[in-house]
Amino acid sequence: MATPxxxxxxxxxxxxxxxxxxxxxxxxxxxxxxxxxxxxIEVVVSDNASTDQTPDICAEFAVRDRxxxxxxxxxNIGGVPNHNHVFSLTRGKYFMWxxxxxxFAPSYxxxxxxxxxxxxxxxxxxxxxxxxxxxxxxxxxxxxxxxxNAPRAAERFREFTSxxxxxxxxxxxxxxxxxxxxxxxxxxxxxxxxxxxxxxLHGRFVQIPEYLFKRRFHADRSIxxxxxxxxxxxxxxxxxxxxxxxxxxxxxxxxxxxxxxSPLGLRDKADCGVVILKLIRYAWPELLDDLRP
Numbered sequence: 001m002a003t004p005x006x007x008x009x010x011x012x013x014x015x016x017x018x019x020x021x022x023x024x025x026x027x028x029x030x031x032x033x034x035x036x037x038x039x040x041i042e043v044v045v046s047d048n049a050s051t052d053q054t055p056d057i058c059a060e061f062a063v064r065d066r067x068x069x070x071x072x073x074x075x076n077i078g079g080v081p082n083h084n085h086v087f088s089l090t091r092g093k094y095f096m097w098x099x100x101x102x103x104f105a106p107s108y109x110x111x112x113x114x115x116x117x118x119x120x121x122x123x124x125x126x127x128x129x130x131x132x133x134x135x136x137x138x139x140x141x142x143x144x145x146x147x148x149n150a151p152r153a154a155e156r157f158r159e160f161t162s163x164x165x166x167x168x169x170x171x172x173x174x175x176x177x178x179x180x181x182x183x184x185x186x187x188x189x190x191x192x193x194x195x196x197x198x199x200x201l202h203g204r205f206v207q208i209p210e211y212l213f214k215r216r217f218h219a220d221r222s223i224x225x226x227x228x229x230x231x232x233x234x235x236x237x238x239x240x241x242x243x244x245x246x247x248x249x250x251x252x253x254x255x256x257x258x259x260x261x262s263p264l265g266l267r268d269k270a271d272c273g274v275v276i277l278k279l280i281r282y283a284w285p286e287l288l289d290d291l292r293p
Contacts, residue, residue, distance in 0.1 A: 043068045044089045073085070093175070096172060115173075124196075149204045182195060189229050198262070252280060259273060
């Protein structure tokens with residue numbers, strides 16, 4: 001595949017890696033990014049005031065590969081704000097997040113670029129996912145029941161309003177201009193689901209039918225250390241620890257705001273509104289639980 005010409009030295013692809021105390025798996029993750037066959041990239045690693053060996057590993061990559069840049073925050077601002085912060089530091093036409101504990105196959109970026117360059121109606125491209133454990137052993141290959149590639153916005157949107165939808169597209173390659181029209185990640189444990197739902201209002205997703213992404217499930221993941229949705233708010237933003245939150249009502253509010261802010265016509269917005277009403281109907285036990293002290 002021919003590499004598109006960059007605009008005045010601007011990298012076509014930006015990869016943002018937010019990390020906090022991720023030294024156990026970080027080197028493997030960054031190695032997988034450095035090994036991408038697609039070369040016109042920049043990589044920004046935003047270190048959220050880590051206290052382990054993370055800064056040393058980041059500095060090592062910044063020295064050995066000029067495409068890597070290490071930014072260290074003075075204090076831990078929370079996982080979600082750090083995701084948005086690293087996006088703000090990049091400048092590529094396309095953007096993707098990389099996780100400190102997951103890995104990409106060498107052809108991942110190239111295949112995603114190929115999809116987005118060849119399909120103007122697609123806003124996000126991603127590949128199928130393999131689940132690995134802490135030792136790197138394959139435990140499962142994911143088979144998603146949805147791909148958010150329907151022509152109707154309401155059908156794409158519905159796929160991410162389910163509280164149990166699969167969210168592997170979160171690490172796909174996205175169009176920056178579309179991302180900039182969203183709220184990015186909001187202060188909510190399900191911010192990835194909310195962002196994907198909003199992106200789906202803007203266009204189709206493309207799933208590459210190859211297993212090019214390895215997602216690691218291990219004991220130190222935020223979802224493992226903070227198992228309940230309410231507990232996870234303290235990972236999202238430390239300042240929210242101990243405060244009363246209403247996560248399921250926040251889902252409804254965020255989805256509704258995304259519809260109102262979208263470029264859709266009134267008919268399509270009304271169809272998406274029906275999706276919200278159905279969500280309220282089926283999630284009423286969770287919504288009621290939010291109201292309990």
